[in-house]
Amino acid sequence: MLNPSSLVVREAIETDAGAFIQLRDAIDAETSFLLREPGEDIVEISEMGRRIQSIARCGNHTLLVADLRGKLVGYLHATGGRLRRTHGTASFSMGVPQSVARMGIGTQLVQHLEQWAAGAGVHRLEFVVSPQNIASIALFLKFGYAVEGVKRAAVVVDGVPSDRICMAKILFDPGATRR
Numbered sequence: 001m002l003n004p005s006s007l008v009v010r011e012a013i014e015t016d017a018g019a020f021i022q023l024r025d026a027i028d029a030e031t032s033f034l035l036r037e038p039g040e041d042i043v044e045i046s047e048m049g050r051r052i053q054s055i056a057r058c059g060n061h062t063l064l065v066a067d068l069r070g071k072l073v074g075y076l077h078a079t080g081g082r083l084r085r086t087h088g089t090a091s092f093s094m095g096v097p098q099s100v101a102r103m104g105i106g107t108q109l110v111q112h113l114e115q116w117a118a119g120a121g122v123h124r125l126e127f128v129v130s131p132q133n134i135a136s137i138a139l140f141l142k143f144g145y146a147v148e149g150v151k152r153a154a155v156v157v158d159g160v161p162s163d164r165i166c167m168a169k170i171l172f173d174p175g176a177t178r179r
Contacts, residue, residue, distance in 0.1 A: 006068060006069060007066055007067070007068050007073075008066075008067045009064055009065070009067070009111075009112040010064070010065060011056065012055070012065045012075070013052065013056075014053055015049075016065055017052060018045045018048075019071070020048060020063075020072060021043060021048050022072075023073070023095070023097070024075065024095065025039075026097055027096070027097055033129070055077075058080065059120055060087055060090060060120050060121070060122055061080055062076075062077075062116050063076075063077050064078075064109055064112055064113060064116070066108060068105075073097065074097070074100070075109075076093070076094040078090040078092035078113060078116075078117070078122075078125070079092070080120070088122055088174050089123070089124040089126065090117060090120075090124070090126070091126050092126075092127050094109055094110075094136075096109075101135065102135065106135075106139050107139065114143075114169075118171060118172070122171070123174040124169070124171070125168060125169050126148075126166065127166075128151060128165065128166055129165050129167060130162065130163075131150075131162075137167075144169055145168060146167065146168060147165055147166070147167055148166045148167065148168050150166070151164040151166060
């Protein structure tokens, strides 16, 4: 585990663009658990900076980064629904390099995600995960996420169809104030 004071989880800012691209590309290159293949989303630093600014302007979107003494060592990207009926639901993806896996970075990212969600009016968090990604599944079960189903043959990895497990957590009842 990391010393909690040495890791800072925060919202990404435009100047993180280059470091974020490097982090994301490194994670994509070392795992087949995520959706992108290495080099699939090549983007210039200026474009990534604009994407980060756009995310920051949306009240129900966030890009969290884990910063360890000035180096990005993890991220969590949540995208909320665009329509009124789906505005309180956010889908997310997360990545932590294998070199710092099982050091508590994912735990801190999820804790910050849930704090952000409560403040943003997001009542439901959801994601899909590879059935082979046992560590991520265990992390989310620990946080009270539930398996809602399996998307059969949802992706093709190295020419082989692969399932994805759908997991979600309801943080609060959005209709509770109307009763």
